[in-house]
Amino acid sequence: MTASVVLVHGGLWEPMDAAAFWGTTGITDGLSAALAPDGIEVLAPDRPQRARTWDVEVAVLGEQLAKRSGPVRIVGASNGCTVAVLLALRFPGLVDRLLLAWPATGDDAAANERAHAGLVHRGCPPAAADELLAGGILRGVTDEQVTSLTRIRVAVLPSVPENPSHQRKTVDALLRSIRGSRELAGCPEPPTPAFRTKNDPPYLDQLLRTIVGFVN
Template sequence: MTASVFLVHGGLWEAMDAEAFWGTPGITDGLSAALAPEGMAVLAPDRPQRASAWDVEVAALGEQLAKRSGPVRIVGASNGCTVAVLLALRFPELVDRLLLAWPATGDDAAANQRAHAGMVKRGCPPEVADELLAGGILRGVTDEQVASLARIRVGVLPSVPENPSHQRKTVDALLRSIRGSRELVGCPEPPTPAFRMSNDPPYLDQLLRTIVEFVN
């Protein structure tokens, strides 16, 4: 059966969508072109904006995931890593690879405080923000759930350089917790100006190669 790549964009209680995260930086088109010869479809759905709980997001994206007949390789980004993990746990018969890219730091009081303040400022009820930010290494999932991902192939792609919302310690904790997981070549998050800055090779080319190698 032909595999699919399922991209889960970042953001939390803000106007982020798949086009801004994956499309505009060139990732969706680049992956589609690179994986077309393999017969792989690339899907980049929008997460529900301002969802009241992680389960709301999982239910919405799960409807699309359930329509796939072949194996699915999920790429979660930033806070989308939470949704990606929960989807992998909900659909163990479909998801056989999981890439956690730029995982948002969930076990840091200062990071959660900043995130909470920003969410409330954007209209999120404080109690909803509390629920969404709760968790362990990753928001919205327990560390036991994270460890259970050892049954599938897992890659972790760090933010380089790290920043207060995407800290190196989160990458290290995931690598320790998920037996058999491995670190992939890191870069800045795609929506940021740093990702668009020229380097050698360009970050886009580097990221596309990394994802293609992981999902193949």
């Protein structure tokens, strides 16, 4: 069996894909190089960009997961954390580790109001926007589903610094709700200019070490 890491990119009805989120930022290549010696394959599928329900996204990515024979470790990013959680729940015998990175805040009226306006502006029907934003700590996921993630290893990676779309309270709520989960070193979200800013050490190096340490 070949273990796999599946990267689920962020975005919601935006012109965002895996190449822009994980590829141009150097994450896909960096993880592939670091994990290849251990026989771990890195996959970065595209999420449907204009799906009206989370079930549509889970069905598309689920087809790819269903083809895997070895253990799968999922890294969800921002709104992709919703898809990551739903995939982990749908494939309980396949997914053994789950990293929720920069989880999008779903339990905040102001954040959801801004997100709803953005969705409608980008062409999403208002009723579909309502459904996509419904949920608890995470959009599209009930808090009961979140607390049921107890049989797999779960970690949460915060946005540092926090921002209105990726608030610290969401990280804290996930850590409280998922028994045995732990927090990993945070950083800005990869597509943002802040992530690309050269630091000492660079955020890319830090993030690669953090993800490799968790999934390996």
